[in-house]
Amino acid sequence: MKHSREYILPIDGLSLGKHEYKFVLDRAFFAMFEYSEITNGNVEVDLLLHKQESMIELFFKINGELEVACDRCADEFFEPVAGENELILKFGEAFEEETDEILIIPTEQHQFDISHLLYEYTILLLPLRKVHPEDANGNSTCNPEVIEKLNHMNHVESADPRWEALRNLKSKN
Template sequence: MFFIKLKHITFALLLTEKVKELSKYNIDIYGLEDKQYDYDMESGDAFFEEMEQDLIEHGHFKTHVILSKSATMIQLRFHTTGSVTLTCDRSLETFEEPIDSDERIILKFGDHNEELTEEIEIISRNTNRINVARYIFDFIALSLPVKKLHPSLRTEEDDFDLEDGEEEGTLVYTSGAEEEGEEGEDEEKIDPRWEALKNLKK
């Protein structure tokens, strides 16, 4: 009986720590005036552990978020810099991979919450708070090189392949009121690397 009670207490503490870690990425948007706001956030090993994924275990990042609010939408700009610990595909040695990412998300207000695709989402006008943890993680993950090679083993061709896999992207979350032509253009611009992240979240 004591063991079961202790187990429940341990689980509750772990759950509390998880909530505490991810709550650092909450942004209260209810009542914000229509202007620009700046936020600075730091992410470490605890962040990656709480994201419930096995792509990244160790890393340290700083993210500067610029939130621009208007009556109809919220625009979020993310500038994330830092490094992640990777394991070389060839030598199995660990190494630090620098990351420098600039991304943007647009949230348009609608009358309900609905995720249409990985890139398009409706958020309610009554939304009080948004959490940007998943956005930050996804942008870091998209910045990872396709080939994980230790710097000492890289050739010019390898470096070209790494850079080719790190193109910047833009996510657009909308109310679904866009014209069909614009929606078609958004679908054509979907980064194929999102498929890998989609499978990771399953």
């Protein structure tokens, strides 16, 4: 993974209280992650950082769209994503993930890179099954040529005589 200074938050020298940050996750952001299936997006992240004496609270609000491959026709389309996450950074002796929402960082840590968190939180907003949305009439907006080829391939496969012979054996028992 490549790093960008844009996603590194200062810890030392940051005054106590609330601080707001805005980030845009686009093609350049996703290019930092070598094996990402997501290569493009237009996602806005509003981050509210609340620094206290013993910890830092991070509140992420994510809204936008990611370019994904359709699970049905393999064409690219933009899938909307929206969500919120919270992370608490506590100070300790070494890095340790206490829970999904609590991370312990070394006391002498001067800055904190949130790029991986932004990536993770955004990717987790994607649905398990990514398919083109339906149009106003409830019809699929998938690539009709690909769907036709898939239907044709399924029809050709079902006409294979070897499978018919096996189905006959199954029905005789």
